[in-house]
Amino acid sequence: xxxxxxxxxxxxxxxxxxxxxxxxxxxxxxxxxxxxxxxxxxxxxxxxxxxxxxxxxxxxxxxxxxxxxxxxxxxxxxxxxxxxxxxxxxxxxxxxxxxxxxxxxxxxxxxxxxxxxxxxxxxxxxxxxxxxxxxxxxxxxxxxxxxxxx
Amino acid sequence: xxxxxxxxxxxxxxxxxxxxxxxxxxxxxxxxxxxxxxxxxxxxxxxxxxxxxxxxxxxxxxxxxxxxxxxxxxxxxxxxxxxxxxxxxxxxxxxxxxxxxxxxxxxxxxxxxxxxxxxxxxxxxxxxxxxxxxxxxxxxxxxxxxxxxxxxxxxxxxxxxxxxxxxxxxxxxxxxxxxxxxxxxxxxxxxxxxxxxxxxxxxxxxxxxxxxxxxxxxxxxxxxxxxxxxxxxxxxxxxxxxxxxxxxxxxxxxxxxxxxxxxxxxxxxxxxxxxxxxxxxxxxxxxxxxxxxxxxxxxxxxxxxxxxxxxxxxxxxxxxxxxxxxxxxxxxxxxxxxxxxxxxxxxxxxxxxxxxxxxxxxxxxxxxxxxxxxxxxxxxxxxxxxxxxxxxxxxxxxxxxxxxxxxxxxxxxxxxxxxxxxxxxxxxxxxxxxxxxxxxxxxxxxxxxxxxxxxxxxxxxxxxxxxxxxxxxxxxxxxxxxxxxxxxxxxxxxxxxxxxxxxxxxxxxxxxxxxxxxxxxxxxxxxxxxxxxxxxxxxxxxxxxxxxxxxxxxxxxxxxxxxxxxxxxxxxxxxxxxxxxxxxxxxxxxxxxxxxxxxxxxxxxxxxxxxxxxxxxxxxxxxxxxxxxxxxxxxxxxxxxxxxxxxxxxxxxxxxxxxxxxxxxxxxxxxxxxxxxxxxxxxxxxxxxxxxxxxxxxxxxxxxxxxxxxxxxxxxxxxxxxxxxxxxxxxxxxxxxxxxxx
Numbered sequence: 001x002x003x004x005x006x007x008x009x010x011x012x013x014x015x016x017x018x019x020x021x022x023x024x025x026x027x028x029x030x031x032x033x034x035x036x037x038x039x040x041x042x043x044x045x046x047x048x049x050x051x052x053x054x055x056x057x058x059x060x061x062x063x064x065x066x067x068x069x070x071x072x073x074x075x076x077x078x079x080x081x082x083x084x085x086x087x088x089x090x091x092x093x094x095x096x097x098x099x100x101x102x103x104x105x106x107x108x109x110x111x112x113x114x115x116x117x118x119x120x121x122x123x124x125x126x127x128x129x130x131x132x133x134x135x136x137x138x139x140x141x142x143x144x145x146x147x148x149x150x
Numbered sequence: 151x152x153x154x155x156x157x158x159x160x161x162x163x164x165x166x167x168x169x170x171x172x173x174x175x176x177x178x179x180x181x182x183x184x185x186x187x188x189x190x191x192x193x194x195x196x197x198x199x200x201x202x203x204x205x206x207x208x209x210x211x212x213x214x215x216x217x218x219x220x221x222x223x224x225x226x227x228x229x230x231x232x233x234x235x236x237x238x239x240x241x242x243x244x245x246x247x248x249x250x251x252x253x254x255x256x257x258x259x260x261x262x263x264x265x266x267x268x269x270x271x272x273x274x275x276x277x278x279x280x281x282x283x284x285x286x287x288x289x290x291x292x293x294x295x296x297x298x299x300x301x302x303x304x305x306x307x308x309x310x311x312x313x314x315x316x317x318x319x320x321x322x323x324x325x326x327x328x329x330x331x332x333x334x335x336x337x338x339x340x341x342x343x344x345x346x347x348x349x350x351x352x353x354x355x356x357x358x359x360x361x362x363x364x365x366x367x368x369x370x371x372x373x374x375x376x377x378x379x380x381x382x383x384x385x386x387x388x389x390x391x392x393x394x395x396x397x398x399x400x401x402x403x404x405x406x407x408x409x410x411x412x413x414x415x416x417x418x419x420x421x422x423x424x425x426x427x428x429x430x431x432x433x434x435x436x437x438x439x440x441x442x443x444x445x446x447x448x449x450x451x452x453x454x455x456x457x458x459x460x461x462x463x464x465x466x467x468x469x470x471x472x473x474x475x476x477x478x479x480x481x482x483x484x485x486x487x488x489x490x491x492x493x494x495x496x497x498x499x500x501x502x503x504x505x506x507x508x509x510x511x512x513x514x515x516x517x518x519x520x521x522x523x524x525x526x527x528x529x530x531x532x533x534x535x536x537x538x539x540x541x542x543x544x545x546x547x548x549x550x551x552x553x554x555x556x557x558x559x560x561x562x563x564x565x566x567x568x569x570x571x572x573x574x575x576x577x578x579x580x581x582x583x584x585x586x587x588x589x590x591x592x593x594x595x596x597x598x599x600x601x602x603x604x605x606x607x608x609x610x611x612x613x614x615x616x617x618x619x620x621x622x623x624x625x626x627x628x629x630x631x632x633x634x635x636x637x638x639x640x641x642x643x644x645x646x647x648x649x650x651x652x653x654x655x656x657x658x659x660x661x662x663x664x665x666x667x668x669x670x671x672x673x674x675x676x677x678x679x680x681x682x683x684x685x686x687x688x689x690x691x692x693x694x695x696x697x698x699x700x701x702x703x704x705x706x707x708x709x710x711x712x713x714x715x716x717x718x719x720x721x722x723x724x725x726x727x728x729x730x731x732x733x734x735x736x737x738x739x740x741x742x743x744x745x746x747x748x749x750x751x752x753x754x755x756x757x758x759x760x761x762x763x764x765x766x767x768x769x770x771x772x773x774x775x776x777x778x779x780x781x782x783x784x785x786x787x788x789x790x791x792x793x794x795x796x797x798x799x800x801x802x803x804x805x806x807x808x809x810x811x812x813x814x815x816x817x818x819x820x821x822x823x824x825x826x827x828x829x830x831x832x833x834x835x836x837x838x839x840x841x842x843x844x845x846x847x848x849x850x851x852x853x854x855x856x857x858x859x860x861x862x863x864x865x866x867x868x869x870x871x872x873x874x875x876x877x878x879x880x881x882x883x884x885x886x887x888x889x890x891x892x
Contacts (some may be wrong), residue, residue, distance in 0.1 A: 016425060019445045027400055027443030032392035033385025036444070036567070038516050038598045041687040042827040046515060073385030090384045093375065093793055096801055097243030098382030098390060099566025122884060124836030133517045133567050134243045135804025137838040139797070 002062050005074035006031065017063025021044045024062050024135045025072060033073035033102045037131070044130030047103035048072050049079070054110035056129075073102035082109035088143040095133035104130050108144050115149050157413035165240075177208065178220030224276040225254055225302040228310075228347040233330060234266045238277040238284075238299075239291040240267075240538050242516075242565035243801075244571070244856045246291045248376045249605040252369045252790055253295055257303030257361060259327040260343070262374060264655035269562040272555075283642070286538045287573050287684060289757035289854025292790055296852050301465035304359035306350075313349035314341050364788070364849060373793045374691040378461040390536035390563035391521040391595060398523065398591040399428055402441035402447040403580065404456055405604050407678045408820035412463040413437055421454035421586040430454070431584045438584045444595055460820055463679025468816040472508065472676040483671030484649035488657040490667035499618025503707045507615065507696045508635075508881045510814035511677075512608035512685055513830055518566025522581035525591035531582070532591070537566035538572040544574040550582035569805070570684035573641070574606050602830055603822040607815050608685030609635035610677065611654075611692050615700040623708025624718070630658050631698070636674045649674065656689030657861070661697055662721040662726035662755045679820055687804060690756035692863035695810075698752040698865030699880065702872060711738055712751050712869065725785050726755060728846060729762040732783035735845055737764035742756075746770065747778070750869025752862050757854030759786035762827040763803070765839070765866040769874045775885055777839035777867075778805060784843065784858065787850035795855050796843040802859020803841060808833035811863035811885035881892055 002013050004024065015024055025031040025048070037045030039058050046057040048140075049071040076082035085105050088094075095101050104127070111118055111126040120128065123144050132140065227234040229467055234256050247267055254873070270277045270284075278284040279294025307327050314332035315322035318339055325334050327366040330412040333340045363373070381387035406412060416437055418430050426446025431438040439450035496502060523534040524547065531551055537543040540560045548555040565572055581594045611634035618626040636651040643650065650672055659670045685691065705715035714733045730753050734740075739749060743766065752763045761784045768776040782799050791793050812831040816823045824830040870880050 015443075016445070019443075023443050023445040024394075027445070030394060032388070032394070035389075035517070036519065036595070037390065038827050040598075040826055040828065043517070043832075076385065086383045090375065090379060093797060094377065095243075095376065095379040095382045096245070096797065097517065097565060097567045098379065098387060101382055102385045105383065124834075128834045128836050131832045131834070132516065133515065133569075133805070133832065135801035135808070135833075135838070136797075137804060137833075138800055138841050139834040140835060 002065075004062060004065055004070060005067070006070045007072060008069070013062070015062055019062050020058050021048065021060040021065065022063055025057060031074055033070050035099055035102060037100065037103075042129075042131070043100070044107055045100050045103040046104040047130065047135060049106060049110060052110070052113060054107045063126065064127045069121075073106060074107065076105060079109050079113075081112035081147065082106070083146040085102040085109055085112065085121060085143065088147040088150065092139045092143040094136050094139040094143050096136055100130060104132065104140055108140070108147070112144070112148055118144065151164060156831065158777050161713075170525055179358050193321045193837040196671060210567070222301050223306055224270075225299060226258065226306045228306070228343050228350075230344040230347070232260055232266055233260055233264055233343060234268050236268050236270050238270045238279070238295065240286040240536070240540075240562060240565065240568075242286075242536065242538070242568035244291070244798060245376055245791060246286070247378055248290055248374060248472070249790040249794060250295055251377060252374055253299040254303040254400070256367055256369045257300045258307050260330045262369070262377060264330050267377060269538070272544045272560050274541050275671060276387055284539070284541045285573060287570060289857045290686065291854075292852045293758060293854055296788075300361050301359060304361055305356055308356050308359055309350040309353050310343050312353055313346045317341070317346075317349065318583040355786050370790055371788070371792065374791050376794070378863070387564055389518055389566045390523070391518050391532065391566070391593075392535040393523045393563065393593060395523065395534070395591045398593055399440050399442060399588075400444045400447055401429075401438045401584070401592050401594045402444060402451055402786065403584070403594055403596060403600060404451055405436035405580070406458050406461070407598070407603065408458070408460040408463050408466070410463045411435060411820070414457040414459050416454040416456045417789075418454065422670040424453050429588060430604055430872045431587050433580070433583055436580060437546045438594060440588065440592055443868065448597065451625075463820045466679035466820045467818050468511075470499040471680065471817070472610060472612070474677070475610060475675050478673050478675035479614055479631060481610045481673050483631050483633070486650055486655040486670040486672060488669050492627035492667035492669035495667040496616050496618035496629060499626050500621045501619040501623075501707055503617045503619065503700075503704055505615045505700055506881055507611075507613040507699065507704055509611040509613075509692055509695070511610045511680060511682075511816070512809060512883055513602050513605040513815050513824065514567075514569045514571035514683075514685060515605070515827075515830060515832075516565070516567025516569055516571055519598050520571070520577045520596040521594060522578050523591065523593040524585035524586045526551045526582060526588070527554075529693050530559070531585075532559045532561065533578070534561045534563060535578055536568070536572060537575065537578065538565075538568055538570075539575060542575045543578050546579040547582040550579045551586045570687040570688070571605065573684050576606065598827070599825040602825050604611050605815075606681045606683035609637065609682040613696045615696065617700070617704050619704065619708055623663055623710055625704060627669075628665045629669045630700075631673065632658060632669045632693070633673040633675050635676050635680075637682050637684055637688075639674070639685065640681070654688040654692075656693060657754060657756045658689075658693040658697055660755070662702075662753055662760070663697050663716070664722050665719065680817065686802070687857040687860040690754060690857070691806065691864075694752065694754045694756065694861045695864040695868070695882070698754070699868050699878075702738075702750070702865070702869045702877065706872070711740070716751070716753055725760045725846075728754060729753070729760045729783040731784050732844055732846065733762035733764050733781050736783065736842065737766070737779070737781035739764060744768070746874060748870045748872065748874025750866040750873055752866035752869065754858070754862055756861050759784060759853030759858050761785075761799075761858045761862050763866045765870045767867065767870040767874060771872060775811065776866075777837065780839045780841045780866075782841070782862070783841045783846065784855070785846035785848050786853040786855050786858070787848050788852050790852065792845060795845060798855045799843045799859040800841045802857060802861075803863055804838055804864025806860035807839070807856040807867060809860075810867050810882055812883050
């Protein structure tokens with residue numbers, strides 16, 4: 001048995017220790033807001049927070065999490081920076097297909113928590129691991145600035 | 151239609167010259183039965199704006215359910231507690247569910263926060279625009295919806311007002327409808343649509359309705375927030391890959407790495423030894439492992455170590471395929487346009503310009519990998535999938551599972567990108583062939599590696615261009631021959647014009663320019679072992695690159711400024727001239743740039759819209775290409791949701807620029823050499839240029855938008871690189887060492 005604390009709730013799970021948290025979230029617990037995009041840490045669609053830091057859940061074996069807290073997009077509204085980002089995302093009409101956006105928002109929330117007023121270069125550096133195939137990058141940048149100044 | 155390329159297609163060498171305030175309820179499709187019945191009963195009456203006289207043919211009251219259309223319409227269902235709009239187009243990021251809702255709501259007189267949205271079931275008689283196929287693609291949704299959706303709204307509103315007037319014994323003209331309520335001002339009475347719907351459904355459908363004048367619009371042409379985004383931002387939107395149904399298990403698939411190969415064997419015991427693995431299903435060319443979750447299935451597939459017979463395409467490789475395209479391009483092509491003997495004009499010209507352009511195979515790689523959820527039973531099936539072609543998806547399941555199409559219920563889902571990939575149903579047919587062996591619902595998810603290596607690719611093309619210039623630098627003749635696979639011949643052979651694939655010459659046979667002599671032709675050449683498919687921007691993505699790059703070469707040969715050179719050929723095309731002038735002015739065309747920078751221009755008429763693009767790039771001393779600023783002017787006729795127009799151009803440009811810089815699918819020993827985002831690279835946020843989009847006010851009918859930006863990308867990029875460096879790049883992609891070797 002592995003116990004994971006997800007969105008402040010403990011879950012006792014009968015899963016293999018090498019199973020990535022991504023699949024525990026999606027296929028065992030039904031937290032499908034966290035997305036599968038590549039499985040190799042190249043796209044960022046699976047981004048969640050581990051103790052407040054953005055991590056790729058496809059590269060995070062369940063057995064290595066221990067007592068650390070996992071937060072997913074479903075609980076993002078409880079993170080002040082993420083809540084501001086979600087509002088900015090709507091104000092700027094960032095979203096197209098939307099599949100990558102939970103990962104984008106979780107990554108950006110981690111950035112704003114550490115760097116409340118990021119420059120364009122800091123945004124680009126922090127967000128470069130998150131692919132948006134619809135090409136919403138221009139609006140993502142604008143929305144992050146907006147959330148930072150909110 | 152065949153999901154896969156017909157086996158009879160000759161290889162190239164032997165081929166002849168032929169060729170949430172809003173509730174979105176994607177799981178819910180209860181309307182299907184009623185829609186089907188209405189369609190069957192209504193017959194020719196369908197043409198009246200697709201509003202169906204179901205009311206007069208309704209069964210006894212006891213048969214009524216909450217799902218019944220009241221008043222009847224293929225696009226609108228009003229029940230006592232909900233106003234539901236049925237979306238004829240599928241949503242994969244282009245914003246069409248909002249734009250379609252705006253068109254209906256404008257005439258129905260409801261607010262967008264009052265409606266629920268639901269995907270249309272497969273029924274081409276009701277939902278195919280203009281009698282074509284029920285497919286979302288080709289930037290056609292708004293073009294096809296304009297008229298039919300507003301009429302549907304107006305008919306329903308008219309019937310609701312008539313029902314209220316009849317109930318109150320007043321003249322309908324004395325009643326008004328607003329925000330889903332009919333009012334009679336003189337008596338102070340009012341009734342909500344939901345309370346009137348049943349009465350309205352018993353009234354005859356009006357034969358004619360008068361649509362609002364543009365000056366009366368309150369929604370169309372004004373920025374509206376997208377209806378699908380709150381759930382997407384909250385992480386609660388359900389995409390196909392998120393579907394969960396009771397008793398469902400999760401599987402993953404490996405198909406033969408070489409097209410046409412077959413499964414020789416697997417280590418089934420090893421696969422079944424993986425904890426959580428439940429079933430193994432073999433197909434002639436694939437194996438599926440089913441488990442409690444994706445991780446078990448994927449681990450099981452790795453343990454299974456499938457062995458393959460590579461089959462007849464084991465030798466397919468890119469160099470051979472591209473060489474075959476080049477050889478085939480020497481053959482005479484099917485004529486798309488032949489005005490005034492262009493070859494002779496070129497031969498006689500003062501100056502002659504010739505060039506060859508080569509375009510690679512491309513993968514779609516939408517962020518949501520291919521997936522299908524199916525429950526196949528002896529007497530029917532349920533399909534949960536995001537598809538651009540619900541009728542084909544239904545037929546594919548029926549075919550593979552041995553059912554009739556009407557036994558297959560389609561629950562269409564939001565898509566995490568499509569870009570043409572979900573216009574094909576190969577993966578759905580494969581899923582049905584697997585699921586029919588299973589007694590429970592199964593979600594089959596392809597790995598990203600399977601998604602890219604088993605994509606159906608955008609064709610590679612080999613284009614020959616020639617032009618003649620007179621002593622003043624004016625074009626006297628223009629000749630363009632394109633050679634490549636025909637997507638049309640596989641996907642919808644009825645659209646072929648004899649040997650000519652209209653898609654292969656779209657935006658080549660007809661350009662914005664007034665040219666004195668034009669010859670455009672097409673040579674069909676099918677690559678061995680590489681099926682080809684629609685890809686964002688279709689023909690124009692290919693041809694705007696070629697035509698606009700070569701137009702730049704002609705301007706250079708004439709010693710003229712690229713914008714000025716184009717302007718001389720646009721005097722009879724004022725809409726094209728206007729967007730070119732607007733983009734040039736807004737971009738600061740002609741103003742000085744830093745060393746190493748250059749601007750490139752591209753102009754197009756595609757998807758019934760006019761678009762000009764100026765891109766400023768920098769080429770560093772090390773050969774890196776940096777994108778600084780994109781300026782776009784578009785005239786797409788009447789706009790429905792202007793911000794969606796801008797968003798689609800921004801995204802389309804980045805999609806196209808990413809592709810022009812990095813994307814190529816290559817084959818070696820029959821196998822695709824790219825498999826994930828490490829080897830099939832995507833533009834990242836730091837590489838994206840600033841983008842400004844300027845929209846021309848227009849009252850012309852709407853043109854398409856979703857693919858225009860992608861089509862406009864590569865030529866402006868190549869032309870900007872030329873302006874910056876003097877080097878002309880004619881082979882895509884540009885960014886993989888092309889500058890160093892140019």
